[in-house]
Amino acid sequence: MNGRRVLVTGAAGGIGRAIVADLLLRGAAVLATDVDADGCARLRGRFPGEPIHVVPLDLTAPGAPRRLVAEAADRLGGLDGLVNNAGVEHRAPLDEHSTADWARVHDINLTAPFRLARAAAPVLAGQPGAAIVNVCSIAVTGFAGQAAYDASKGGLLSLTRALAVELGPRGVRANAVCPGFIDTPMLDAGGLRELAEKVAARLPLGRCGHPEDVAAAVGWLLRAEAGYITGQALFVDGGMVRA
Ligand SMILES: NC(=O)c1ccc[n+]([C@@H]2O[C@H](COP(=O)([O-])OP(=O)(O)OC[C@H]3O[C@@H](n4cnc5c(N)ncnc54)[C@H](O)[C@@H]3O)[C@@H](O)[C@H]2O)c1
Numbered sequence: 001m002n003g004r005r006v007l008v009t010g011a012a013g014g015i016g017r018a019i020v021a022d023l024l025l026r027g028a029a030v031l032a033t034d035v036d037a038d039g040c041a042r043l044r045g046r047f048p049g050e051p052i053h054v055v056p057l058d059l060t061a062p063g064a065p066r067r068l069v070a071e072a073a074d075r076l077g078g079l080d081g082l083v084n085n086a087g088v089e090h091r092a093p094l095d096e097h098s099t100a101d102w103a104r105v106h107d108i109n110l111t112a113p114f115r116l117a118r119a120a121a122p123v124l125a126g127q128p129g130a131a132i133v134n135v136c137s138i139a140v141t142g143f144a145g146q147a148a149y150d151a152s153k154g155g156l157l158s159l160t161r162a163l164a165v166e167l168g169p170r171g172v173r174a175n176a177v178c179p180g181f182i183d184t185p186m187l188d189a190g191g192l193r194e195l196a197e198k199v200a201a202r203l204p205l206g207r208c209g210h211p212e213d214v215a216a217a218v219g220w221l222l223r224a225e226a227g228y229i230t231g232q233a234l235f236v237d238g239g240m241v242r243a
Contacts, residue, residue: 001026001223004129005076007069008032009059009116010086012039014184015135017046018211019083022219024050031072033057034086051076059086060107065115073123080127081222082120084113084156085135089190091145102148109152110159117163117174125170132167132174133221134160135214138237140178153178157233164231173230175221180237182209204239 006023010016011032020032020043029051034040040056053075057064073079087109090101113134124130137153139146156176163174180203181187181196187208200208217236220226235241 001028001219004028004080004222005072005078006030006081006083006222007072007076007079007116007120008083008085009112010034010135011054012036012043013085014186015179015182015211015214016085017043018215019085019218020047020052022212022215023222024052026219026223028081029076031055031068031076033059033068035059059112059116065112066119069116069119069123078127079120079123080130082116082124082132083135083218083222084116084132085218086112087135087137087153087186088149089146089186089192090148091190091192093145094147097147102151105148106152106155109149110155113156114159117159121163121167121170121172124172125167127171129224129227130172131222131226132160132163132172133218134174134176135218136160136176136178136233138178138180138235138240140233141241160233161231168230173221173227175226175229175231176233177214177217177221178233178235178237178241179214180209180235180240182211182214182236184211199240200238203237203243207238209236209238 012034033055035058037056139150160176187193
């Protein structure tokens with residue numbers, strides 16, 4: 001990853017922080033962004049002396065993705081990678097899913113990655129080894145009580161495949177990582193911790209994932225070793241999808 005320049009969204013969250021740490025450790029330069037201003041401030045203090053720029057920003061704000069890509073290219077001197085990791089969970093039975101909840105979840109989980117990929121494509125095109133990684137979810141398989149979340153992640157997986165086909169000829173790969181239950185604040189915010197721990201105990205690998213498990217997969221898909229892989233979904237789920 002030496003000298004590679006990567007834009008990471010949701011960088012103040014559990015998985016985002018691990019992705020940023022992994023990229024910096026491997027010699028990449030990072031533009032990290034998140035809507036959580038306090039989280040951004042903590043991120044800034046966490047990697048002193050490292051090539052990281054932190055931009056607090058709501059990805060759903062008008063024009064935000066385009067501004068962000070321009071700022072990343074400007075501050076990093078170009079862009080080789082985009083990691084669409086920001087996301088929100090929403091759990092409610094179908095009849096309690098409001099249209100506003102559906103729209104909010106899709107705005108963050110699906111529309112923002114689309115707008116970012118659209119803005120980043122011309123900047124990534126022609127950079128050797130350019131790649132997009134979208135953080136989807138095992139939820140693409142469909143679970144009760146999370147219609148909006150599952151649909152948004154399923155859409156993100158389809159978007160990934162469309163990007164792979166359309167941007168491949170321009171030298172840009174696109175892949176998805178689909179985490180299972182990962183031990184981050186999202187489990188608590190989504191009221192999922194108890195369920196996650198119960199399910200994890202029955203998994204082939206017998207535990208919840210760590211943010212670092214996801215970060216390793218994201219980092220690998222960005223690297224040259226994965227240079228012939230595009231349009232794929234890599235499940236980081238302890239075997240859940242097979243259990
Ligand atoms: N934790 C899990 O078990 C799990 C499982 C499958 C998929 N995922 C996915 O992994 C990704 C990271 O999740 P996490 O577990 O680290 O959760 P997290 O809640 O710790 O992190 C998500 C981050 O996204 C940011 N974000 C939310 N809305 C935003 C917006 N409008 N603009 C900019 N940033 C925004 C949040 O501030 C937060 O820092 C998400 O896309 C999530 O759907 C997580």
